[in-house]
Amino acid sequence: MLDEVLEQLGVQTLAINEVEDSYSSNVYKCKLLNGKNVYVKIPYTKEKYQRELEAYEILKGKVSIPEMLAHWSGNEECPGAFLLSELKGKPLTLQASSAVAFQVGVLHATLHNIQPTAKNESKSIENEFSNWLNFVETQFYNFAEDVREIIDAHLYDRSIAKFNEMKQRLPSPDGPSFLHMDFRPANIIVDKDNVSGIIDFESVQFGSTEVDFTKLYRDFLCFDTNLYQSYQDGYKSIRPLIDMDAVLPFYQFTDAFNSIGWCKRRGAEKNASFLNENLTILKKILG
Structure with missing residues (x-):
């Protein structure tokens, strides 16, 4: 398939290397005959291809991509x-400077400032804002079928009860905003003390910003209070920031639970490390 893709895209290469840490597409770093590097990305589904294509149209000229x-x-x-x-x-x-964390906040807020309009109305990028809590609940129970098969029954029952308890305390949703849905360090590119931009738009949608902080907090912000503060300062320089303490616990919980279901779908043995990481988070939240 890759040979045909390269032919269709008109790419002649000196070297090709598959990129790790890509979970919903095949990505290849290609060195061209002129010495420059480009990336070839093949999404797993037509839906992901179309969503990413439309995301590039919406984001062009608004954020660095x-x-x-x-x-x-x-x-x-x-x-x-x-x-x-x-x-x-x-x-x-995690070795990033406070200046970089500030820029990450600016970048994230700039994404969230993009709202659905008649001009950027999309066939593939859903707008779930008006039905936000139902969207979150549907996603949770969709993964629950997979989670039930691989965790202890008592832990599963406690998780369901915890979800129903925590969702009642959520504030009003913030948006509608453009959501990356996978805003994590692997998708944020940094050159020394400057953020070069962001990649990977196959999961984007419009909805409430509250869901979009979870992975960045899990993988970056929670380890250093100074970086967390700089990120917040950067974000607030563009738009108001929601009360993170009011939403993060719920989305940390649902992210861990849903990620366990994701591991089951993609192969529990192949994703054992990520599975155990999220089981640990789930158990910690449940106490």
Whole structure:
């Protein structure tokens, strides 16, 4: 499939390396004959291809993203593919400076400032804001069928009770806003003390901002209060920040629970490390 994709995109390469840490698409770093690097991305489904294609149209000129050099709509074997420019730098790490954390906050708030309009109305990017709590509940119980099969029955029952208890305390949703839905360090590219931009838009949608902080907090913000404060300062320089203490516990819980279900679907043994990480989070929240 990759050979055909490269041909359709008109790419001639000196070297190809598969990119790790990509879970809903196949991504390849390609060195071209002129020495430049580009990325070829093949989403797992047609829906993800279409969603990412429309996201690039919405985000272009508003936030820093890779340039889409070419795209192919695919065929019966391939759902589609993108040829993307390289953002200078490497994924965000815990060694980032406060200045970088501030810029991450600015970037995130800028995304959230994008609202659905007639101009950016999309066929593939859903707007769940008006029915937000039902959306969260549907997603939770969808994964619950998988979670039930791999965790202790008592832990499962306590999780269901905890969900019903915590959702009653949620504040009014904030939005409608453009949500990345996978805003985590691996998708935020940093060059020294500058944020180069953000990648990976196959899961985006419009909805309430409250869901979009969870992964960044889990993988970056929770480890350093200074970085967390700088992130918040950056975010607030663009738009008001919701009460994180009021929403983070609920979304940390649902993210851990749903991630366990995701591991079951993608293979519990293959994703054992991520599964155990989320089981630990779930048990800690349940006490």
